[in-house]
């Protein structure tokens with residue numbers, strides 16, 4: 001998979017993308033990440049990338065010319081595939097597990113990071129294919145949002161996570177929140193690892209994990225239970241939780 005990013009601040013990406021799982025994914029050739037500076041496509045001695053808004057008002061708006069030029073130049077590198085151009089903006093559709101899985105199936109993504117007050121509307125209308133927001137708050141720019149989106153989708157590219165981190169076990173893949181984890185020591189400051197985990201009994205451990213996951217989801221995100229896949233044992237456990245709640 002190929003991912004390109006267009007930004008005014010390329011340095012913001014190198015530290016995060018150069019470490020850990022995302023770095024390994026690039027070294028292994030599973031994903032090719034390229035960061036481009038919008039300023040490099042701006043004309044003139046000053047390479048101006050923004051201007052005050054037409055009709056007045058505060059802030060600065062990103063100009064269309066350097067953005068169109070950048071996207072067209074990058075897209076021309078491949079004659080067979082076209083990048084899906086995604087603008088990071090608070091007006092976009094909300095990032096979710098489902099959106100991350102959907103994006104991970106694309107062969108080529110190009111993220112455009114907005115800054116300042118906004119971006120010329122002609123960019124949004126004529127060259128952007130999709131708009132994504134990472135939440136109902138306004139960031140100072142789309143860079144962090146692009147990093148969050150790239151991180152969330154990269155985990156779903158086959159081979160990026162080792163078996164030990166299988167994405168299918170994550171919260172949201174199972175439709176439930178993930179339960180607690182423990183490691184050694186068995187007793188830390190008097191707090192003991194739960195008995196089921198120490199039992200060495202695979203089926204008991206699996207059942208304990210499932211029930212903790214159901215309990216946490218029941219307590220914090222009961223809405224997820226409406227769409228999660230539940231078997232008979234899960235339903236009986238949830239009935240017990242419901243009864244406990246009523247007794248309390």
Ligand code: ADE
Pocket residue numbers: 088089090114132133134135136137138139140141142145
């Ligand atoms: N740019 C500014 N705020 C944003 C948000 N919430 N999501 C995506 N891009 C943004």
